Amino acid sequence: MNLIDVKNLSKRFPMGKGEFTALKDINLTIGKGEFVGLIGPSGSGKTTLLNILGSLDVPSDGEAIVLGNSIGALSAKQSAMLRKESLGFIFQSYNLLQVHTVYENVEFPLLLLKLPAAERKKMVMDALAWVGLTDKAKSKPPQLSGGECQRVAIARAMVKRPSLVLADEPTANLDAANSHNILKTMEALNRDLNTTFVFATHDEKVIGYLRRKIFLLDGSIDKDEVVEHSKIAAS
Amino acid sequence: MIKFLVKGLLRDKSRSQMPIIVVAIGVMLTVFIHAYINGFMGDTIELNARFSHGHLKVMTKGYADNMSQTPNDLALLDSDSLLSSLQREYPTVAWVPRIQFGGLVDAPDSTGETRAQGPAMGMGIDFLSSASTEVERLNIPKSLVRGRLIQNAGEALISNLFAEKLGVVPGDVVTLIGSTMNGSMSMYNFTIVGTIAFGAEALDRGALIVDIEDARYALDMQNAAGEVLGFLEGGFYSDEDAIAIAQQFNALHADSSSEYAPVMKSLSQQGNMGSYVSLLNTWTGIISSIFVLAMALVLWNAGLLGSLRRYGEFGVRLAMGEEKGHVYRTLIYESVVIGVIGAAIGTAIGLFFALLLQVYGIDISGMMEGAAMMMPTVIKARITPVDYYLGLIPGLVSTVVGSMLAGVGIYRRQTAKLFKELEA
Numbered sequence: 001m002n003l004i005d006v007k008n009l010s011k012r013f014p015m016g017k018g019e020f021t022a023l024k025d026i027n028l029t030i031g032k033g034e035f036v037g038l039i040g041p042s043g044s045g046k047t048t049l050l051n052i053l054g055s056l057d058v059p060s061d062g063e064a065i066v067l068g069n070s071i072g073a074l075s076a077k078q079s080a081m082l083r084k085e086s087l088g089f090i091f092q093s094y095n096l097l098q099v100h101t102v103y104e105n106v107e108f109p110l111l112l113l114k115l116p117a118a119e120r121k122k123m124v125m126d127a128l129a130w131v132g133l134t135d136k137a138k139s140k141p142p143q144l145s146g147g148e149c150q151r152v153a154i155a156r157a158m159v160k161r162p163s164l165v166l167a168d169e170p171t172a173n174l175d176a177a178n179s180h181n182i183l184k185t186m187e188a189l190n191r192d193l194n195t196t197f198v199f200a201t202h203d204e205k206v207i208g209y210l211r212r213k214i215f216l217l218d219g220s221i222d223k224d225e226v227v228e229h230s231k232i233a234a235s
Numbered sequence: 236m237i238k239f240l241v242k243g244l245l246r247d248k249s250r251s252q253m254p255i256i257v258v259a260i261g262v263m264l265t266v267f268i269h270a271y272i273n274g275f276m277g278d279t280i281e282l283n284a285r286f287s288h289g290h291l292k293v294m295t296k297g298y299a300d301n302m303s304q305t306p307n308d309l310a311l312l313d314s315d316s317l318l319s320s321l322q323r324e325y326p327t328v329a330w331v332p333r334i335q336f337g338g339l340v341d342a343p344d345s346t347g348e349t350r351a352q353g354p355a356m357g358m359g360i361d362f363l364s365s366a367s368t369e370v371e372r373l374n375i376p377k378s379l380v381r382g383r384l385i386q387n388a389g390e391a392l393i394s395n396l397f398a399e400k401l402g403v404v405p406g407d408v409v410t411l412i413g414s415t416m417n418g419s420m421s422m423y424n425f426t427i428v429g430t431i432a433f434g435a436e437a438l439d440r441g442a443l444i445v446d447i448e449d450a451r452y453a454l455d456m457q458n459a460a461g462e463v464l465g466f467l468e469g470g471f472y473s474d475e476d477a478i479a480i481a482q483q484f485n486a487l488h489a490d491s492s493s494e495y496a497p498v499m500k501s502l503s504q505q506g507n508m509g510s511y512v513s514l515l516n517t518w519t520g521i522i523s524s525i526f527v528l529a530m531a532l533v534l535w536n537a538g539l540l541g542s543l544r545r546y547g548e549f550g551v552r553l554a555m556g557e558e559k560g561h562v563y564r565t566l567i568y569e570s571v572v573i574g575v576i577g578a579a580i581g582t583a584i585g586l587f588f589a590l591l592l593q594v595y596g597i598d599i600s601g602m603m604e605g606a607a608m609m610m611p612t613v614i615k616a617r618i619t620p621v622d623y624y625l626g627l628i629p630g631l632v633s634t635v636v637g638s639m640l641a642g643v644g645i646y647r648r649q650t651a652k653l654f655k656e657l658e659a
């Protein structure tokens with residue numbers, strides 16, 4: 001079974017008196033364990049598609065089936081449940097809770113899952129170890145560098161070991177060294193935990209790590225190519 | 236989860252400390268201003284009630300028609316039986332007979348010749364009977380400047396200013412020159428035993444206080460009383476209660492056309508006190524509501540802004556899979572906590588300042604010179620039960636309503652849009 005099944009999906013936004021079509025007739029499947037990117041210039045619809053896959057928004061036409069759930073048909077409760085149990089988000093601007101410690105930020109998704117304290121502690125420490133921030137557990141986001149913040153965000157997205165992580169321009173605010181650092185971290189998590197990653201990006205550094213590239217142009221899929229293993233090894 | 240929210244609330248000063256301070260200040264001002272207006276206005280009424288109008292006053296019809304002249308020739312004749320019937324009919328009201336009289340006080344020198352003279356505002360009150368409540372009602376012990384209280388017949392208290400003007404001291408004998416009930420001239424000697432200052436300019440100009448029995452002798456008013464004053468239970472004037480009692484009493488005596496038939500008037504039905512009472516009620520109402528409203532708007536806005544600022548955080552929490560209803564409810568709970576703490580602190584501080592003003596007062600006697608109406612020369616606040624919860628309206632209600640309105644955005648917007656605001 002595919003992790004994601006998108007069929008004839010369109011998304012229109014009301015604009016002035018008319019409508020603006022952000023996505024046109026998208027057809028797409030993504031399987032478990034993929035490391036795939038939606039690539040395209042600004043305004044091509046990457047974020048819109050990612051938001052729909054993350055049940056933060058709904059299709060206007062067609063269907064997006066994520067982990068067996070048809071996004072447009074979910075109630076608010078059901079879509080919250082899907083996000084809570086199976087999805088992780090990583091944003092361009094990190095979106096950490098500023099007054100909470102690194103530990104608390106990472107723990108938050110586990111609080112929503114109502115896991116017992118001991119289990120939460122173990123999972124948070126594991127996640128911090130993955131991103132190499134064990135010693136920053138007590139720090140707060142304002143005391144961290146951009147790269148460290150994004151690693152906290154990765155830990156937060158990964159801590160509950162979701163099936164699918166959606167990352168929208170995760171490197172846009174980072175320098176090259178930090179970009180490669182977090183991409184390597186995500187690549188390792190993808191390999192070790194078999195977590196599916198879907199990126200939205202136009203950053204060449206990110207594109208270099210992808211094993212599948214879906215090119216969007218003006219809301220349509222322009223190209224969908226799988227990168228051969230030899231090529232990745234070379235980069 | 237609760238721990239997580241509490242931590243957030245405590246650590247984010249703009250989410251806890253700031254709004255609590257804003258709420259507390261608003262509530263404090265509201266409570267204080269309310270107690271202050273109530274105190275000043277209420278004191279003025281109380282002062283007039285105690286010294287001249289009563290909460291209720293029974294007089295003859297003729298006396299009532301010319302009340303400003305205190306025409307004692309139209310006094311209530313069988314005042315004792317009237318008094319006991321009033322006490323029987325309205326046992327919750329304290330009824331006391333009074334005689335108000337004008338006259339000339341003459342201070343003689345050692346040879347008996349006039350040394351100084353001055354017009355007196357005389358008041359005969361029940362000073363000596365064992366059940367007397369008047370001494371306390373008029374706050375005489377505390378108003379005493381020199382000498383002592385009246386202990387025997389033939390003794391009088393005189394306002395301190397008046398005493399200075401006449402050059403008399405406790406122990407001196409003065410002569411009251413007045414007119415009897417029947418219109419003939421009367422002269423009566425009193426021994427001044429003390430001087431008093433009430434703190435109300437209109438009284439302190441020329442008050443002469445004597446026992447009512449002495450006044451009756453002096454003015455030839457055996458068993459008569461110019462007026463019988465009634466004071467409501469609880470010590471504060473209630474216009475509704477007073478008018479209801481007066482109406483009931485007057486209905487019983489409606490058919491008598493005699494000048495000597497008794498009528499009862501509430502404080503608001505006497506002279507221009509009515510307009511003062513309604514002015515007072517209107518202004519207490521207007522000022523308090525403007526204040527409550529203004530503070531409510533300020534705090535509502537604070538609640539609204541505080542919540543709008545947090546759309547980003549809400550977006551993150553929703554993305555993590557928290558339900559909208561839960562995010563919304565926690566926002567409301569937070570504002571309830573902020574509102575309650577702020578209102579409690581504000582009420583406490585407001586009451587504290589009101590209490591200071593209630594106990595110590597601000598002396599404004601300089602501004603009151605020559606005032607015709609009896610106004611207190613010391614501004615005091617009065618804390619009423621309302622003050623304990625008045626602050627909740629702006630403090631709690633507006634903060635919560637502000638948050639509720641702001642929180643509606645959580646429902647209205649697509650979650651994705653909350654992010655747009657966050658990314659911006």
Ligand SMILES: Nc1ncnc2c1ncn2[C@@H]1O[C@H](COP(=O)(O)OP(=O)(O)O)[C@@H](O)[C@H]1O
Binds near residue numbers: 013021
């Ligand atoms: N909520 C919205 N309302 C109206 N137009 C929108 C909205 N969200 C996105 N768009 C439009 O849809 C197009 C695609 O946007 P987006 O998915 O954010 O592009 P990308 O992430 O590829 O830069 C853009 O032209 C954008 O202006």
Ligand SMILES: [Mg+2]
Binds near residue numbers: 046047048200
């Ligand atoms: Mg985008």
